[in-house]
Amino acid sequence: MERKSAVTSHIDYERDLNPAQLEAVTTPGGPVLVIAGAGSGKTRTIVYRVAWLVEQGVDPASILLLTFTRKAAEEMLSRASRLLDTRVAKVSGGTFHSTGNLILRRYSTRLGFDQAFSIMDQGDSIEAIDHIRHTITPPIPDLKDFPRARTLADIFSHASGAGGGLERSVELRSPHFIQNVADMERVRGEYERYKKANNLMDYDDLLSWTIRLLEDHDRVRADISNRWRHLLVDEYQDTNKLQAHLLRLLASEHDNVMVVGDDSQSIYSFRGADFRNIMEFPNLFPGTRIIKLEENYRSTAPILALTNRIISGASEGYEKRLFTKTEGGSLPIAARPSSERDQSRFVIQCLSELGDAGIPLNEVAVLFRAGFHSFDLEGELTRNRIDYVKYGGFKFLESLHIKDVLAHLKVTINPRDRLGWARILKILPGVGIKTGMSLANTIAEQGLPARASELVPSSRKYSGALDELLELIHDLRNGADTISEKVDRVNRRYFPFLKQNYDNYPKRMRDLEQLADLTVPYKSLNRFLNDMALEPPDEEASGSGPGSNTVVLSTIHSAKGLEWHTVIIIWAAEGKIPSPMASTSPHEIEEERRLIYVAATRAKRNLVVCAPRTQLDRVRGVIPARLSRFFEEIPDEYFRAVSL
């Protein structure tokens, strides 16, 4: 361990931290597991830990902070630099995936990949899998009874993350497809071949190829492990087997690993995460010191009483009891509006009362299980001219028009990108799925033609349009434009198509202009595309930006790690949470319980739980909605019921 630096500290660790936090912050080295209950100062602990290490004389560049998003890493590092100084800026931070990417860019040739491999986002994976699904030989017998591309992508990813084999993942996630496993294996094999042949990596590959690299090349492993001598991992409960394995390899030279997490907040099993991962950490790193943070600084006592009660129904986990020293605070509110519309009006009413009480609306969040649960509320907010930002649910990058424009750019980088070509060719009038695919194949095999006449007879209805498209791609390849100029060029060509096909074309055009803005900091197009896949931009398009009167709407997943003065949970009803998709195994139901726990523990002063008495069923019309089982089982005295 490094010796204490000569500079005297101006940080008063003992004043700022409780004994458990202090112990975690000042552990000299070796493996440490911090079980940090909700609101127990987890971020503070990590931030002080970084500062402490630097003060001990550890080179900041040898510290790696692994978090769930790059934003989380930046946030922590900026807090640490406020505490200490700009030395902290040299600390590396990011996700497991971006770290994998960083390593692979340097060493991927040893794995038979080009250094300039491209990253596939989920949409790209689905597209590729769908293509394989339709074209594989011999063909899939009953394609209608075979899982959809999206389902396949989910299962493949789960299998890769959980490491239990495809059959096991099918059993766990989609048992009704168990008789299709053999064909699914075939598709999976073809998908692996496709990626390799096209120099592509999907999210899971960024982890599994890095693991492969570090396992097979002792020198590389030692170099990398020595480069980052102190590893800190946030949200460890949401890591999967791959990530745990990668961490083991990264730490192979020193075992200086501190992981922080809360098994009660594990909510990513669909991605192969397993909260037992955190229980098994001490087995992976023998000699682990376990520290529990149990004092809650976030919520009032009545909120804490409720959240403790929610999680006490869980079947497994590290034993811990959260307590607070603060007194007072009002009971959580339970509301049963008569319909979804009434729920939305009730939320608006809450917001206006909070506003009157002087609470800025950016201190308020509305949370829900699934992205579409807030559609009605979004309409109501717009009608009432209340600004909001929404996190989670539909992604900016996933909208068709963005993917179309990005496909133009991908094709300029890699003219052999079949699926990219197929996508943009289908925009030409008279070109559909067949012609598009066959032209794309020809281009991928023979290279980029100068003129349409090299591909098809000029009598074809679309050959003029094809000429223009080829000309554009050539211009993009040769032009010395900046990336945003390139995007503008594609946009100009694409706008007429947008206008013709979509009623909401003005919004879509704005999105595309915003896309051009996003490219401004970049000099390399490939870098831009890969960064977009790794860390998609925040959805700040709706409303007028994050003013102090902008209320947050968020899926519970996206609310992880955040906190607000007031949290309103909507659709706390059976059929919404637990999600009907989850009701198969008790295992999944337990995860839904943890979701409710995560949602409720985001609240500092006020918690409002809202469940309409009726819901709309597509087939049966208006049907009654029961309160979610996770609240139904809780005695009335934990709540204050409001009448509407």
Add this chain to the structure above:
DNA sequence: TCTTCTGAATTTTTT
């Protein structure tokens, strides 16, 4: 044979 149009069905959560 292939594209385009129409109406119907489906939509968890994310790096």
Add this chain to the structure above:
DNA sequence: ATTCAGAAGA
């Protein structure tokens, strides 16, 4: 909002 299947049209 998108995707899918089937039918009509080129």
